[in-house]
Amino acid sequence: MYEFDWSSIPGALPFLVQGMYISLEITAIAIVVGIVWGTLLAMMRLSSVTALSWFAAGYVNLFRAVPLVMVLLWFFLMIPHMLESIFGFPRGSDMRLGSAIAGFALFEAAYYSEIIRAGIQSVSKGQMAAANALGMTYGQSMRLVVLPQAFRNMVPLLLTQGIILFQDTSLVYVSALADFFGAAYKVGDRDGRLVEMLLFAGAVYFVLCFTVSQLVRYYQKKLKTA
Amino acid sequence: MIAINKVSKHYGAFQVLTDCTTHVNKGEVVVVCGPSGSGKSTLIKCVNGLEPFQSGEITVNGVSVGDPKTDLPKLRSHVGMVFQNFELFPHMSIVENLTVAQIKVLGRDKPEADEKGIQLLDRVGLKVQALKYPGQLSGGQQQRVAIARALAMDPICMLFDEPTSALDPEMINEVLDVMTELAQEGMTMMCVTHEMGFAKRVASRVVFMDHGHIVEDDLKDAFFANPRSERAQQFLAKILHH
Ligand SMILES: Nc1ncnc2c1ncn2[C@@H]1O[C@H](COP(=O)(O)OP(=O)(O)OP(=O)(O)O)[C@@H](O)[C@H]1O
Ligand SMILES: [Mg+2]
Numbered sequence: 413m414y415e416f417d418w419s420s421i422p423g424a425l426p427f428l429v430q431g432m433y434i435s436l437e438i439t440a441i442a443i444v445v446g447i448v449w450g451t452l453l454a455m456m457r458l459s460s461v462t463a464l465s466w467f468a469a470g471y472v473n474l475f476r477a478v479p480l481v482m483v484l485l486w487f488f489l490m491i492p493h494m495l496e497s498i499f500g501f502p503r504g505s506d507m508r509l510g511s512a513i514a515g516f517a518l519f520e521a522a523y524y525s526e527i528i529r530a531g532i533q534s535v536s537k538g539q540m541a542a543a544n545a546l547g548m549t550y551g552q553s554m555r556l557v558v559l560p561q562a563f564r565n566m567v568p569l570l571l572t573q574g575i576i577l578f579q580d581t582s583l584v585y586v587s588a589l590a591d592f593f594g595a596a597y598k599v600g601d602r603d604g605r606l607v608e609m610l611l612f613a614g615a616v617y618f619v620l621c622f623t624v625s626q627l628v629r630y631y632q633k634k635l636k637t638a
Numbered sequence: 639m640i641a642i643n644k645v646s647k648h649y650g651a652f653q654v655l656t657d658c659t660t661h662v663n664k665g666e667v668v669v670v671c672g673p674s675g676s677g678k679s680t681l682i683k684c685v686n687g688l689e690p691f692q693s694g695e696i697t698v699n700g701v702s703v704g705d706p707k708t709d710l711p712k713l714r715s716h717v718g719m720v721f722q723n724f725e726l727f728p729h730m731s732i733v734e735n736l737t738v739a740q741i742k743v744l745g746r747d748k749p750e751a752d753e754k755g756i757q758l759l760d761r762v763g764l765k766v767q768a769l770k771y772p773g774q775l776s777g778g779q780q781q782r783v784a785i786a787r788a789l790a791m792d793p794i795c796m797l798f799d800e801p802t803s804a805l806d807p808e809m810i811n812e813v814l815d816v817m818t819e820l821a822q823e824g825m826t827m828m829c830v831t832h833e834m835g836f837a838k839r840v841a842s843r844v845v846f847m848d849h850g851h852i853v854e855d856d857l858k859d860a861f862f863a864n865p866r867s868e869r870a871q872q873f874l875a876k877i878l879h880h
Binding site: 536538539541542543544545546547548549552556557560561564 | 683686688711712713714715716717718719721723725726727728729738739742743744787788791
């Protein structure tokens with residue numbers, strides 16, 4: 413029988429909390445940037461300007477057809493080089509967090525844009541016509557009439573995608589960045605207590621994600637009855 | 639006020655409008671009727687440029703709608719439109735529905751827009767509903783709000799696309815009453831409707847459409863007394879016996 417030994421957790425808590433902070437930071441920034449960029453992509457995709465809609469379609473299909481972990485690796489390898497050569501950043505500065513955030517944001521935008529596109533299309537055409545008929549420009553109609561309704565319908569899906577993103581942040585271990593998962597792994601490896609640390613990390617992910625997804629459900633119910 | 643001259647429109651090979659010519663003078667009420675699919679909605683949406691058309695010309699108050707140089711949002715801001723399905727903005731309160739375009743399009747300040755909005759709600763008998771949301775109102779009430787919303791922009795003319803056909807019968811009259819009052823005050827109106835009672839009461843002329851053509855364009859009395867075309871006769875017989 414394997415003897416569990418949880419004693420390395422209490423001492424490692426500050427380190428783990430720091431890791432959690434990094435995971436949440438990546439998640440939050442990637443969600444915000446992903447939604448903003450995703451909204452623009454969705455609007456381009458639906459636009460009647462062929463060049464824009466092709467660009468958006470190409471972007472979305474490209475990012476949805478490659479594994480996330482590969483995108484992250486590209487960014488880890490490319491971004492430091494680019495910043496060094498373009499902006500003269502000192503060689504060897506630590507850009508892993510920045511690269512990770514950029515990678516996630518651009519990758520997630522592809523997924524968000526599909527959710528948002530469906531959301532925009534779920535708003536009846538008559539709403540756009542009514543806004544236009546009142547003299548609103550395309551931009552005003554989108555901003556004041558169509559997007560608020562689209563987002564209200566989309567909040568559950570956007571949050572669910574956010575939960576997936578939070579779980580996926582663990583993939584930054586490929587760059588040895590100490591996010592929550594990376595931190596747990598390092599502690600477990602150091603103390604020879606990998607099994608315990610990974611179980612603990614799994615439990616924390618579970619509790620967080622489960623709680624948020626219950627909140628999403630609650631919101632969804634409220635939305636339906638409203 | 640509205641002049642439609644030889645307007646044609648097609649979707650691919652499908653001809654929706656063929657050489658449509660008619661007009662609405664200032665202060666006139668013109669009723670447009672015809673069987674389903676005859677192109678009534680399409681024609682009225684061409685008037686404020688919601689639908690593009692391929693040939694012909696439409697001018698509203700002297701401004702050409704089809705001209706690419708025309709500032710369409712500006713033109714639409716003083717052409718009111720009322721839709722079959724109301725199209726109130728469900729995420730805004732009733733009073734916000736009436737003020738949003740006044741503020742964002744006409745640049746009025748909020749107190750002024752609110753005052754105008756409340757005054758128009760009062761006029762359509764819905765002042766007490768100002769803070770509710772569209773979903774909480776009946777169809778007839780929503781359509782009256784939609785009319786008030788259009789009036790809040792101080793339109794020079796109003797377009798109606800079957801404003802009562804999505805309503806339960808008992809709610810039709812409350813909407814027609816508002817429209818009748820508007821007509822009697824001298825508003826220039828182009829109304830797609832099958833409410834022949836309304837047409838008899840307030841219309842100056844009746845336009846009858848079939849298969850994308852304007853088949854009849856007569857003074858009201860002439861139209862109801864003896865429509866010239868067989869299609870219009872059949873149509874009237876059917877509708878008046880209902
Ligand atoms: N986007 C579109 N693409 C192709 N055909 C269309 C489109 N919109 C309308 N049509 C066709 O154009 C014709 C005229 O439509 P329109 O809505 O103007 O008719 P209508 O007279 O308003 O009918 P109704 O009384 O049912 O409202 C119809 O046959 C319709 O199927
Ligand atoms: Mg119609």
